[in-house]
Amino acid sequence: MKVVIAVKRVVDYNVKVRVKSDKSGVETAGVKMSMNPFDEIAVEEAVRLKEKGIATEIVAVSVGVNQAQETIRTALAMGADRGVLVETDVAVEPLAVAKLLKAIAEKEGAELIVLGKQAIDDDFNATGQALAALLGWPQGTFASKVEIGGGNATVTREVDGGLETVELKLPAVVTADLRLNEPRYASLPNIMKARKKPIDILKPDDLGVDVTPRLTVVSVSEPPARKAGIKVPDVATLVEKLRNEAKVI
Amino acid sequence: MTSLVVLDFDATGIKQPARSAVAAAAKLGGEVHVLVAGANVGDTPAAAAKIAGVSKVLVADDASLTHELAEPTAALLVALAPNYSHILQAATAAGKNTLPRAAALLDVQVISDISGVVDADTFVRPIYAGNALATVKSSDAKKVLTVRAASFDPAAAEGGNAAIETVTVPGTEQKSKYIGSELSKSERPELTAAKIIVSGGRGMQNGENFTKLIEPIADKLGAAVGASRAAVDAGYVPNDYQVGQTGKIVAPQLYIAVGISGAIQHLAGMKDSKVIVAINKDEDAPIFQIADYGLVADLFTALPELEKAL
Numbered sequence: 245m246k247v248v249i250a251v252k253r254v255v256d257y258n259v260k261v262r263v264k265s266d267k268s269g270v271e272t273a274g275v276k277m278s279m280n281p282f283d284e285i286a287v288e289e290a291v292r293l294k295e296k297g298i299a300t301e302i303v304a305v306s307v308g309v310n311q312a313q314e315t316i317r318t319a320l321a322m323g324a325d326r327g328v329l330v331e332t333d334v335a336v337e338p339l340a341v342a343k344l345l346k347a348i349a350e351k352e353g354a355e356l357i358v359l360g361k362q363a364i365d366d367d368f369n370a371t372g373q374a375l376a377a378l379l380g381w382p383q384g385t386f387a388s389k390v391e392i393g394g395g396n397a398t399v400t401r402e403v404d405g406g407l408e409t410v411e412l413k414l415p416a417v418v419t420a421d422l423r424l425n426e427p428r429y430a431s432l433p434n435i436m437k438a439r440k441k442p443i444d445i446l447k448p449d450d451l452g453v454d455v456t457p458r459l460t461v462v463s464v465s466e467p468p469a470r471k472a473g474i475k476v477p478d479v480a481t482l483v484e485k486l487r488n489e490a491k492v493i
Numbered sequence: 494m495t496s497l498v499v500l501d502f503d504a505t506g507i508k509q510p511a512r513s514a515v516a517a518a519a520k521l522g523g524e525v526h527v528l529v530a531g532a533n534v535g536d537t538p539a540a541a542a543k544i545a546g547v548s549k550v551l552v553a554d555d556a557s558l559t560h561e562l563a564e565p566t567a568a569l570l571v572a573l574a575p576n577y578s579h580i581l582q583a584a585t586a587a588g589k590n591t592l593p594r595a596a597a598l599l600d601v602q603v604i605s606d607i608s609g610v611v612d613a614d615t616f617v618r619p620i621y622a623g624n625a626l627a628t629v630k631s632s633d634a635k636k637v638l639t640v641r642a643a644s645f646d647p648a649a650a651e652g653g654n655a656a657i658e659t660v661t662v663p664g665t666e667q668k669s670k671y672i673g674s675e676l677s678k679s680e681r682p683e684l685t686a687a688k689i690i691v692s693g694g695r696g697m698q699n700g701e702n703f704t705k706l707i708e709p710i711a712d713k714l715g716a717a718v719g720a721s722r723a724a725v726d727a728g729y730v731p732n733d734y735q736v737g738q739t740g741k742i743v744a745p746q747l748y749i750a751v752g753i754s755g756a757i758q759h760l761a762g763m764k765d766s767k768v769i770v771a772i773n774k775d776e777d778a779p780i781f782q783i784a785d786y787g788l789v790a791d792l793f794t795a796l797p798e799l800e801k802a803l
Binding site for chain 2 (some may be wrong): 255260261270272324325336338339342361362364366367368369370371373374375376377378380382383384385387388398401402403404405406407408409410411412413416419422423444457458459460461462463464465466467470472473474475476478479480482483485486492493
């Protein structure tokens with residue numbers, strides 16, 4: 245079974261982002277970039293499927309600037325077999341990413357596509373669902389467990405009330421939640437090996453996809469700051485303040 | 494201009510976040526219709542008709558719509574879409590699962606987790622875990638939106654008198670099947686609707702301490718119990734307790750954070766709470782920078798004292 249994984253290059257999750265002074269966006273120049281943490285979990289899940297003999301080949305796809313090759317290399321070092329970069333300087337929105345991924349999945353004959361449930365930059369939480377829609381495939385979003393067998397993917401999902409299990413007829417799309425697995429660190433020999441693995445570079449036009457954004461960013465601003473309040477010396481004072489000052493209990 | 498709001502409901506009734514989505518739709522300025530989609534929906538349409546500001550209730554009652562599976566629900570929304578300028582649902586697990594799928598079928602870029610409505614085409618949404626707010630304008634003919642419930646005061650549950658209409662459910666090939674759920678059972682209020690939340694973090698050390706120290710306080714206050722990601726990852730409490738960027742986004746009147754250091758991802762889920770209390774023995778914990786009342790103390794002595802004082 246061929247598995248396609250999608251990986252996004254994002255501002256590293258440890259970076260405290262700063263809004264640009266002209267309010268056009270968030271400062272990304274000179275900022276550490278990494279693979280979206282949810283995508284790392286997706287990569288790990290695909291690699292485990294290969295180790296179990298279920299996945300035969302893993303193709304790691306990224307959409308973005310030329311440097312997104314580094315993100316693909318990380319996936320290759322973790323165990324993906326080859327990469328595809330759809331290179332563009334446009335800030336591609338989830339719907340257009342889904343269209344690009346659909347074209348690649350069809351070309352590759354993928355039976356399973358695994359993605360992170362959301363990217364930690366734009367927080368859309370939409371690409372996997374859109375991709376499943378466009379392919380006409382079922383979707384298992386926010387997955388905390390995935391089992392493949394009998395032509396199905398059985399996916400346990402993190403939902404508001406707890407956990408829910410659905411059975412999806414393959415081919416299917418799965419999006420990874422936090423507790424699906426703990427991604428491995430790539431070993432040095434694997435990082436070296438990854439350098440020799442192939443990455444194809446395409447343009448959106450090669451796939452016949454229009455990536456023109458549907459949304460215009462009017463402005464990006466800082467959220468209202470919350471000021472630190474006071475320290476109380478003991479529990480009695482705390483309860484007194486909550487009763488008489490804040491009046492919330 | 495008419496909006497359609499997909500309601501979240503279960504056997505206990507219509508969820509509060511669904512009424513927040515109605516409130517967001519009302520801000521668009523047009524008529525607001527709501528959709529009750531499920532199997533054996535019972536009294537839900539009648540309850541939906543009473544929500545203030547709703548002028549029509551669409552009822553789709555079909556076995557295929559049970560358990561809020563995204564595939565048939567999205568197909569239904571596509572069938573209903575020609576009559577609507579906006580389709581909305583609260584950013585619940587179901588809304589986040591279904592609406593992006595429906596949007597893609599309509600060739601629309603979904604706008605996720607809106608926290609503000611500027612006009613019928615322009616919306617505010619948090620990005621980077623709430624560390625920035627983006628105002629975006631959509632050029633799509635139709636808008637598909639999920640709504641951050643904590644940012645909109647819910648529409649009143651009573652006061653409306655909407656017409657109820659049954660709609661036809663399109664047949665779809667079944668490619669996904671519901672197998673089962675493990676839902677947490679609790680007599681306490683739901684996190685997303687609670688007025689008071691008591692949350693524990695890694696400092697709680699184990700699940701037993703949640704039961705022994707946090708739950709009695711929650712019971713005295715009529716509060717919900719939440720947790721940080723660290724506490725959930727460590728297995729102290731189930732996943733549905735998680736408050737944060739990827740867990741539940743809450744904005745109660747009072748949020749008490751116990752043994753929670755205050756990682757950005759946690760703050761993203763609770764910093765809009767009206768009053769924040771932090772109890773932590775580390776006086777440098779980042780949670781104190783946003784807390785209205787901070788108590789530097791060992792939670793194992795502070796919590797029993799707090800329980801007694803309430």
